[in-house]
Amino acid sequence: MTKAATIIPITLPTPFDVGPVNCCLLIGDAVTLIDSGPKTDEAREVLLSFLKENRLSLKDLDQYICTHYHPDHAGLSKEIQQAGVDTLMLKEAVPYVSGDSDFLKWADSFYIDLYRSFGVPDSLGRLELLKLKKYREFISPFMPDLTPLPGEGVPGHEGFIFLKTPGHAPDHLSLYNEVQGVFIGGDVLLPHISSNALLEPPPLHEKERPKTLLQYRETLQNLLTLNLETVYPGHGEPFKNAHELIRKRLHDQNERAKAIEKLLSDEPLTVFELCIRLFPKLYEKQLGLVVSEVSGHLDLLQEEGRIIKVEEEGLFYFRQTGAVR
Incomplete structure (x- = not known):
């Protein structure tokens, strides 16, 4: 008999301006951790203590799902994987999390050239690149074990499916249960701040950069068609009235x-x-x-x-x- 899923939010500290990050345990026929926080001693300690309070350790997890490559969500992924836990991300995450040196050099060159074309002084552009490299230190490179396809069911959690929700990140993955109206959305929809559609480099050796805000708006329009009773965001408290917030986000973008x-x-x-x-x-x-x-x-x-x-x-x-x- 299928076991109804229980969602247990976990809040971890980060050293970033965005503040704490939310991960969660999804417990049903499988025990699944969603996101892991940054690679810091503080986040690791809080995560392991939380699991212990729930009579779990990393080795008790059946799988680990990471919503997107940003270090505040993916930082401890390699450590979880090394504990023997299958790690799942969309295939679009691979260049970002694998430490591919060719892609990272390509990305750095992309940002330098783009900032120059945008009129950004070289001194500020290079400083921003240094910040990006420092940001990458909060995640250890790894290769996902599994790359699920959008629309596939989440193993061990009947009724939940994977959704591809790009915009904030090109590899952004969310979990959705239509019957329960549950959406575990990472950074797609946050209650207190708008998610930034961050500039991203094109795939290796391609010229056209992705239009991330346009991708994000398409994602938001798609979300308006879903039964969103409760959203579990990557930052902030779980919330309801998601459609109202989506319309506000779209309106604010139009006003900007x-x-x-x-x-x-x-x-x-x-x-x-x-x-x-x-x-x-x-x-x-x-x-x-x-x-x-x-x-x-x-x-x-x-x-x-x-x-x-x-x-x-x-x-x-x-x-x-x-x-x-």
Whole structure:
């Protein structure tokens, strides 16, 4: 007889600005850990203590599912795998978590060239790259044992399926139970902050970068068609009324796009010039997030035919459709 699933949230500390991260135990016919927190002594201690309080250890887990490659969610994945636990991620995660040196060099080169084309000073661009490399230290490279396909059932948990939910990360995976209305969503939908559709490099040796905000908006539109009674997010408390929050996120994105379009009414601007105008107190401290936010909404405006991009001496300028530089 199939055992009804029990979901037990686990909150782990992180050294990042986003604050604590949520993992969870999914206990049914299988015992599954979802996400693992960053590779820090503090997170490891809290995770192992939590498992012990529930009369479990890493070796008692039947499987480990990681929602996406970001170190605050995937940092302890290798240690869990080394305990003999099958590790599951979407195939899109492999270049990011495997430590593929060719891909990492490709990604670093992509960010340097893109930041330059966006008008970001080299000093700030290289500082942001150093931050990215430091961020990667909070995860040990590993290779997932299994790469489930979207729509497949979650082993040991009847009624749960895997969903591909890209936007915040290209490999983002969520778990969904239609009957129960349960959505274990990682960073797809957070109650207190909007998930940033982060800039990502294209696959190795491809030229076109993914339009991550457009991907994220498609994900949100798809979520509006689902029965979302309870969402277990990667940060913040579990919540209900998910459809209302999704509509707010989409509305806020539209409003941000309008604000950017208005800034382009007088003159063409680079991404960096827009960053300074929109986020004067944040653009230096959180350049990566700010550039992702601005460039994502420029992608949206371009997709809707409201602005165009022109290149001058290696810099990309954006202007309203019909405006003349």
